[in-house]
Amino acid sequence: MPFRQLFSLRTIHGQITGIILVGLIIIVIGGSMLEIGGSMLEQRIGNDQPIPEVERLAERVFSISSILKDATPEERGIILRAANRAGWDISLQPREFARTFTRSSPTESTFDIAFESLFQPDGPQTPLGGWKTFVDGRRVVAAGVDGQSILVMEGVPNTVFWTVLLRRGPHYLVALITLIILFSSFAVWAITRPLRNIASAAANADITSGRVIFEEKGSVEIMAVARSLNEMSGRITNMIDGRTRMLRGVSHDLRTPLTRLRLRAERIREPDLRDMLLADIARINSLIKESLSYMRDDHHREQIERVDLATTLQTICNEFSDIGHNVVYDGPPHATAHFKPLAITRAVTNLCDNAVKFGNNVIVELRSTMETVVIEVADDGPGIPEESRLRVLEPFYKIDAARTRGDAGFGLGLSIVDEIVQAHQGRLELLDRQPSGLIARLTIPLRQ
Numbered sequence: 239m240p241f242r243q244l245f246s247l248r249t250i251h252g253q254i255t256g257i258i259l260v261g262l263i264i265i266v267i268g269g270s271m272l273e274i275g276g277s278m279l280e281q282r283i284g285n286d287q288p289i290p291e292v293e294r295l296a297e298r299v300f301s302i303s304s305i306l307k308d309a310t311p312e313e314r315g316i317i318l319r320a321a322n323r324a325g326w327d328i329s330l331q332p333r334e335f336a337r338t339f340t341r342s343s344p345t346e347s348t349f350d351i352a353f354e355s356l357f358q359p360d361g362p363q364t365p366l367g368g369w370k371t372f373v374d375g376r377r378v379v380a381a382g383v384d385g386q387s388i389l390v391m392e393g394v395p396n397t398v399f400w401t402v403l404l405r406r407g408p409h410y411l412v413a414l415i416t417l418i419i420l421f422s423s424f425a426v427w428a429i430t431r432p433l434r435n436i437a438s439a440a441a442n443a444d445i446t447s448g449r450v451i452f453e454e455k456g457s458v459e460i461m462a463v464a465r466s467l468n469e470m471s472g473r474i475t476n477m478i479d480g481r482t483r484m485l486r487g488v489s490h491d492l493r494t495p496l497t498r499l500r501l502r503a504e505r506i507r508e509p510d511l512r513d514m515l516l517a518d519i520a521r522i523n524s525l526i527k528e529s530l531s532y533m534r535d536d537h538h539r540e541q542i543e544r545v546d547l548a549t550t551l552q553t554i555c556n557e558f559s560d561i562g563h564n565v566v567y568d569g570p571p572h573a574t575a576h577f578k579p580l581a582i583t584r585a586v587t588n589l590c591d592n593a594v595k596f597g598n599n600v601i602v603e604l605r606s607t608m609e610t611v612v613i614e615v616a617d618d619g620p621g622i623p624e625e626s627r628l629r630v631l632e633p634f635y636k637i638d639a640a641r642t643r644g645d646a647g648f649g650l651g652l653s654i655v656d657e658i659v660q661a662h663q664g665r666l667e668l669l670d671r672q673p674s675g676l677i678a679r680l681t682i683p684l685r686q
C-alpha cells in the first residue's frame with residue numbers, strides 16, 4: 239500500500255490511527271478533569287479520615303533524616319521525642335537493622351500484592367529497602383542518616399491502594415472506557431457491519447442475473463473485497479454462459495444426424511428392430527431436451543411476482559388428472575404470495591412427474607404461516623433410501639433402488655427443483671411417508 243494511503247481515513251489502518259489519536263486526546267482531557275475530581279475527593283475524605291500516603295510518609299522520613307544527619311546526639315533525641323509526640327512512630331536504628339528488612343509480609347493479601355506490583359508509588363526518592371519493606375510483618379519506611387544509623391518509621395499502612403486509586407485511577411478509567419467505546423463503535427461501523435452485509439449478499443446472491451452482487455462502499459479494504467467478489471461472480475457467470483452455449487451447440491449438431499437416423503430407422507422393415515431404434519433415438523432426444531432445460535436457468539432470470547399459489551397448484555394437479563393420473567390438491571382455495579411463477583410451476587410439476595412414475599396416488603398439499611409457505615408432494619411409491627437423499631439432488635445422479643423402475647428420466651428433475659427452491663431462499667426436504675412412499679417438502683420464506 240502506498241505511504242500516502244497508509245494513513246488515509248479511507249483505510250482501516252488510517253481509521254484505527256485516527257481513533258487512537260482521538261482516544262489519547264479524550265484520555266488526557268478527561269483524565270485530567272477526573273484527576274482534579276479525585277484530588278477533591280481525596281481532600282474531602284482526608285478531612286474526616288486522613289489517608290496516609292507512602293510517598294508523603296517517605297518525604298517526612300527523608301526530611302527528618304536530613305535534619306538528624308547534622309544534629310548532635312542530644313539534638314537527635316529532642317527531635318525524635320518531638321516527632322513521636324506529634325504522632326510519628328519513628329526511631330533511630332543501627333545500620334545492621336536493615337538486614338531484618340523483608341519484601342513481603344505473611345499478613346499481606348494477594349490483592350495488595352498484585353495491585354502494588356502494577357501501580358508502584360512515584361515519589362522523588364526511594365526509601366531504604368524499597369517502597370515495600372517489612373520488619374516482623376509490619377510495614378516500615380526507612381532512610382539512611384549516616385554511616386552508622388538509619389531512621390525507621392513504623393505504623394505505615396500495609397497497602398497504598400487508596401492513594402494510587404485516587405491519583406491514577408481516573409486516567410485508567412477514562413482510558414479503558416474510551417478505548418472500549420471507540421473500538422467497539424469502529425468494529426461495528428467499519429468491519430463487522432460491512433462483512434455482515436457481504437455475507438448476506440453472498441448467501442442470497444443470484445450470480446446468473448448479471449447484476450452487481452456486493453455493494454462497493456466503505457473502507458478501501460472492504461471495497462477491494464467487494465470488488466474482487468463481484469469480479470469472481472462475473473467470471474462464474476461467464477463460465478456458466480460458456481457451458482450453456484457449448485451444450486446448445488453440441489445439441490444442435492446432434493439433432494441433424496439423429497433426424498437422419500430416425501428417418502432411416504422408419505424404413506426398416508423388421509418391426510422389432512425398428513421400434514428399438516426409434517426408442518433409443520427418442521431417448522437421446524429426451525436427454526438433449528432435458529439437459530438444455532437444466533442448463534437454461536430460466537428460473538434465475540425470472541422476476542418475482544405476486545401470484546395465487548393455490549390456483550397454480552390446482553392447475554398442475556388438474557393437468558395430471560386430465561391424462562389419467564390420480565393427483566389431488568389439498569389446501570386453501572386461494573393463497574397469494576410473491577414467487578417466480580414459472581419456476582414454482584416447473585418445480586412442482588417435476589415433483590408430480592416423479593411421483594406418478596413411482597406411485598399410484600399423489601397428494602399436493604399447501605400450508606402457510608406468517609413467515610413461510612410449505613408445499614408437500616406425497617406419493618405412495620417405494621420411496622428413496624435415506625443414504626441417497628442428498629445425492630439424488632446432484633445432476634444426472636440416479637439410484638439403483640426401487641425408484642428406478644419404469645421411465646426414471648435422466649436424474650435432473652430433483653436437481654432443477656433444488657435450484658429453484660434455493661433461488662427462492664428456501665429448502666427442499668425428502669422425507670419418509672407412512673406406511674410407504676416419499677414426501678417432497680418445499681419450505682419457502684414469504685418475504686424475500
